[in-house]
Amino acid sequence: CDDSLLARVIVDKSGDHLPLNRQADRMTRQGFAINENVLSGWVRQGASQVRLLVAALRSEVAEAQTLLGDDSGFPVQDGEDGKLANGRLWVFTDRRQAFFAFSRTKEGEHPTAVLDALGVEGIRLLVDGGSEYNDAVAELGLTRGGCWSHQRRYFFNAAVQHEDAKHGLRTINDLFLIERQVAGLSDAERLAVRKERSAPLVDGFYTWVKALVPKVRPGSKLGD
Numbered sequence: 001c002d003d004s005l006l007a008r009v010i011v012d013k014s015g016d017h018l019p020l021n022r023q024a025d026r027m028t029r030q031g032f033a034i035n036e037n038v039l040s041g042w043v044r045q046g047a048s049q050v051r052l053l054v055a056a057l058r059s060e061v062a063e064a065q066t067l068l069g070d071d072s073g074f075p076v077q078d079g080e081d082g083k084l085a086n087g088r089l090w091v092f093t094d095r096r097q098a099f100f101a102f103s104r105t106k107e108g109e110h111p112t113a114v115l116d117a118l119g120v121e122g123i124r125l126l127v128d129g130g131s132e133y134n135d136a137v138a139e140l141g142l143t144r145g146g147c148w149s150h151q152r153r154y155f156f157n158a159a160v161q162h163e164d165a166k167h168g169l170r171t172i173n174d175l176f177l178i179e180r181q182v183a184g185l186s187d188a189e190r191l192a193v194r195k196e197r198s199a200p201l202v203d204g205f206y207t208w209v210k211a212l213v214p215k216v217r218p219g220s221k222l223g224d
Contacts, residue, residue, distance in 0.1 A: 009039055010046050057097055058118060064094035066124040069111065069133070074102065090114055108135040115140055148172055158221035164212060165222050171205045 012018040020043070024036040061067070074089035090101045090111055099118070103110035112135045115125075126145040127133050137144045152172045158165035178198050182190045216223050 006042055006046050009042055010050075013043060054099075058099050061092060061094050061097060061099045062118040062120055064120075064123065066126065067092045067094060067115075067120065069093075069125060069127045071106065071111070071130075071132070092118070106132055108132040112136040112139060115142075148175060154221070154224050158224070160221075162216075162220070162222040164216075167208065168205070171201055171208075175201055 009020075009023060012023055013020060020036040020039040024034055024039055027034050069090070069092045071088050071090045074087045075084040076087045077084055085104070088103050088106050088110065090103065091098050092114065093099070099114075101110075101114045108131065111133055115136050116139075120140060120142070122141045123143070124145055125133065125137065125142045126147065128147045128150045133144065136142060152169065155165045155168040155172065159169055175198055178193065178201075182193045185193070212222075
């Protein structure tokens with residue numbers, strides 16, 4: 001046995017939702033008889049070991065000058081009635097590794113607390129347009145960037161009714177194509193290509209949007 005067995009037990013339980021009693025049965029069938037109480041002890045001990053890795057990962061993520069963030073619903077089963085409660089799972093990544101945090105609600109105090117605990121200040125934060133990040137941007141002096149994938153969704157939905165929306169889609173698709181082409185380059189090389197090829201597309205995109213605003217009904221899909 002080595003630490004890979006401990007990792008397997010924890011991942012099977014937490015990642016693949018395989019209860020410890022079923023894991024014990026499987027190991028017994030494979031000739032390794034073990035009690036689920038032993039596995040439970042391994043999981044508890046493993047949690048303390050994982051905290052060391054989490055601390056190291058958090059320190060490395062906090063050194064980044066640009067972080068990408070997002071959140072998603074994360075139902076939690078707790079309480080005596082066994083019902084699922086709504087929760088949120090927050091993630092911040094430097095594109096190499098990711099740091100996760102949990103909260104009960106989606107209020108802005110939670111991402112602010114997570115980023116503050118990371119020790120970030122004055123960095124670039126790339127997130128969607130949700131207001132839950134407003135406090136973090138203001139209090140920690142962050143430079144906020146928007147998500148083109150989220151923006152693209154609005155033009156995709158509008159393209160069914162508005163021909164103009166297809167122009168926005170084509171421009172965003174061109175930007176995505178450039179990003180795929182520069183994915184393997186260094187940061188400096190990627191920046192040079194973005195300045196040469198992406199920046200004119202972005203400038204033209206917003207010039208087109210501003211010219212379109214007076215012509216579009218605000219309550220329409222393209223208005224969104």
